[in-house]
Amino acid sequence: MKYSLLCRELESKGIRIRTLHGEQDPSLENVVADHRQVSPGSLFCCIRGKKHDGRDFAELAAAAGAAAFLCEEPLSLPFPQILVSDIRKSLGYVAAALEGYPAEKLRMFAVTGTNGKTSSTYLLRSIFQAAGETCGLLGTITYNDGMVDEYAERTTPEASDIQHWLARMVRNRCSICVLEASSHGLMLGRLRGCLFEGALFTNLTSEHLDFHGTMEDYFEAKTLLFDEYTLKGWKGAVNVDDAYGRRLLSKYGNSLLGFGCTPGNGVAVYGSDISSTLEGVSGKLHFPGKSPIAFSVPLAGKFSLANALGAAALAYAVGIDPEMILVGLRNVPQIPGRMERFRTHSGFACIIDYAHSPDAMEKVLCALREICSGRIIVVFGSGGERYAENRPLIGKIMAELADRIVVTMDNPRNEDPAAIAQQNLEGIREAGGEERALVILEREEAVRTALDAAGPGDIVLLAGKGPERYILRENRRIPYSDKDAFLRWAKDRSISWE
Numbered sequence: 001m002k003y004s005l006l007c008r009e010l011e012s013k014g015i016r017i018r019t020l021h022g023e024q025d026p027s028l029e030n031v032v033a034d035h036r037q038v039s040p041g042s043l044f045c046c047i048r049g050k051k052h053d054g055r056d057f058a059e060l061a062a063a064a065g066a067a068a069f070l071c072e073e074p075l076s077l078p079f080p081q082i083l084v085s086d087i088r089k090s091l092g093y094v095a096a097a098l099e100g101y102p103a104e105k106l107r108m109f110a111v112t113g114t115n116g117k118t119s120s121t122y123l124l125r126s127i128f129q130a131a132g133e134t135c136g137l138l139g140t141i142t143y144n145d146g147m148v149d150e151y152a153e154r155t156t157p158e159a160s161d162i163q164h165w166l167a168r169m170v171r172n173r174c175s176i177c178v179l180e181a182s183s184h185g186l187m188l189g190r191l192r193g194c195l196f197e198g199a200l201f202t203n204l205t206s207e208h209l210d211f212h213g214t215m216e217d218y219f220e221a222k223t224l225l226f227d228e229y230t231l232k233g234w235k236g237a238v239n240v241d242d243a244y245g246r247r248l249l250s251k252y253g254n255s256l257l258g259f260g261c262t263p264g265n266g267v268a269v270y271g272s273d274i275s276s277t278l279e280g281v282s283g284k285l286h287f288p289g290k291s292p293i294a295f296s297v298p299l300a301g302k303f304s305l306a307n308a309l310g311a312a313a314l315a316y317a318v319g320i321d322p323e324m325i326l327v328g329l330r331n332v333p334q335i336p337g338r339m340e341r342f343r344t345h346s347g348f349a350c351i352i353d354y355a356h357s358p359d360a361m362e363k364v365l366c367a368l369r370e371i372c373s374g375r376i377i378v379v380f381g382s383g384g385e386r387y388a389e390n391r392p393l394i395g396k397i398m399a400e401l402a403d404r405i406v407v408t409m410d411n412p413r414n415e416d417p418a419a420i421a422q423q424n425l426e427g428i429r430e431a432g433g434e435e436r437a438l439v440i441l442e443r444e445e446a447v448r449t450a451l452d453a454a455g456p457g458d459i460v461l462l463a464g465k466g467p468e469r470y471i472l473r474e475n476r477r478i479p480y481s482d483k484d485a486f487l488r489w490a491k492d493r494s495i496s497w498e
Contacts, residue, residue: 092192113202127328156185337466347456354466374457399433
C-alpha cells in the first residue's frame with residue numbers, strides 16, 4: 001500500500017493524523033514495532049514502553065530499510081512520518097488498514113480471564129475444527145496461522161503482530177481466529193482493529209496487580225473486551241461460579257450464556273455425573289432445553305470441567321451443533337504445559353503444569369489429590385521480581401496438599417534464587433511440612449530428584465513453568481524446559497512412557 005493511500009484510509013476512519021515529508025510516497029509492505037523485525041518497506045512504529053522508547057531505535061530501523069514512521073513526535077529523519085496523539089490507540093487501526101482489514105474476513109473469538117484461557121482456546125479450536133472450520137490461534141503457547149505454529153512471545157501480541165497473523169490466517173483460508181485476550185493486551189490497545197463475534201470469560205483471581213493496582217481495576221480491564229471489542233449481536237459465555245462472572249452476566253445478560261459446575265444462579269450450561277481420572281473428565285453435558293448428553297474431554301483435573309463447559313457454552317451460543325461440540329471436546333489434544341500428562345510404564349505419572357499463583361497451585365493440587373492413589377511429589381519455585389508476598393502462601397499450600405516437596409528456581413530474574421526459596425520455605429514451615437521438603441536450586445537436578453523418588457501410583461507435578469523454554473536469570477534466557485528435563489531423565493533411566 002502506498003504511504004499516501006494509507007494516510008487517506010486512516011483519515012476516512014476518523015483517525016486524526018499529521019504528516020511529515022509527505023511529498024515522498026513509498027510503498028509500505030508491513031508495519032512493525034520491533035526494529036529487529038524491520039525489512040525494506042516497513043512502517044516502523046516508535047512505541048514508548050516501560051523499558052525502551054521506540055524513537056531510540058528509529059535510525060536502526062531506517063538503516064534496515066524502514067520506509068516510513070508512525071510516531072507521536074516528529075523525528076529528525078528525512079522519511080515520511082505519520083504523527084498521531086497516541087500510538088497505542090492508533091497502531092491496531094494502522095496495521096489493520098495496511099494488512100487489508102483481515103479481522104473483517106474472519107469470525108473472531110476471544111477468551112479472557114486469569115486462569116484457563118489457554119486451555120479454553122485449544123478446546124474452542126478443537127470444537128470449531130470438528131464443525132468443519134479452519135481455525136487460527138493466538139495465545140500464550142503458540143501462534144498458529146492455520147498451517148504453521150510459532151512459539152509465542154507473549155499472550156496477546158502487539159497490535160501490529162496481531163494484524164499480521166490475522167492476514168496470514170486469511171491467506172491460509174482460515175474462517176475463524178481464536179485468541180487469548182490478556183488484561184495487558186486490552187489495556188494497551190493491542191486488540192484495536194479487531195471486533196469479536198464471541199467472547200468467553202473464565203474467572204478472575206489475584207494476579208497482575210503490579211500492573212493494575214487493584215482487583216477492581218483488573219476486572220475493569222477485562223470488561224474492555226465486552227465494552228469495546230464486540231460486534232453488534234455478539235454472543236458470549238461466562239463462568240457463573242466466579243463472582244466476577246456473575247457481575248458480567250448481570251451487566252450483559254442478553255448477550256451471555258452462563259456456565260458452571262452446578263445448575264442455578266443463572267447457569268445455563270453445566271455438567272452432571274462427573275468422573276475425573278488421570279486420563280480426563282467425563283459425565284453428562286446439559287444445554288438449555290436439551291436432554292443431557294454424554295461427553296468426555298481428555299484433559300486431567302476436575303477444573304478442566306470448567307474450561308470444557310466454557311468452550312461448549314460459547315460454541316453453543318454461536319450456533320455450533322451439540323454433536324460437533326462433543327466431538328471437539330473428545331478430540332482436543334494434550335495442551336503443552338497445561339496438565340500435560342506423561343504416564344510412565346514404571347507405574348507413576350509426571351504432570352507438567354503452568355500453575356504459579358496460589359489459586360492455580362491450589363486448584364491443580366486439589367485436582368490431583370482426587371485422582372492420585374499414591375503420593376503427590378511436587379517441584380516448584382517462585383519467580384523473581386514478582387509477587388513476593390505470595391511466596392510463603394504458595395509454600396503453605398504445598399505443605400498442606402503435597403506429600404513431598406522440592407523447592408527450586410523458576411525465573412529468578414535479578415533476585416537471589418536461594419532467598420526466594422527461603423521465602424517459600426517460610427510457608428512450608430508454618431504448615432508443618434519442613435521435614436517433607438528439600439531445596440535444590442538447579443531446576444533440572446530438582447526434577448530428576450523428584451522423578452527418582454516416585455513409585456507406583458505416585459504423581460510428580462512439575463509446576464510453574466509449563467511450556468516455557470527458558471529460565472530468566474540475571475538478564476539472560478537460559479535454555480530449559482520441564483518437558484525436556486523429563487524426557488532426558490526417562491532416556492537416562494531407560495523408562496518408557498505414554
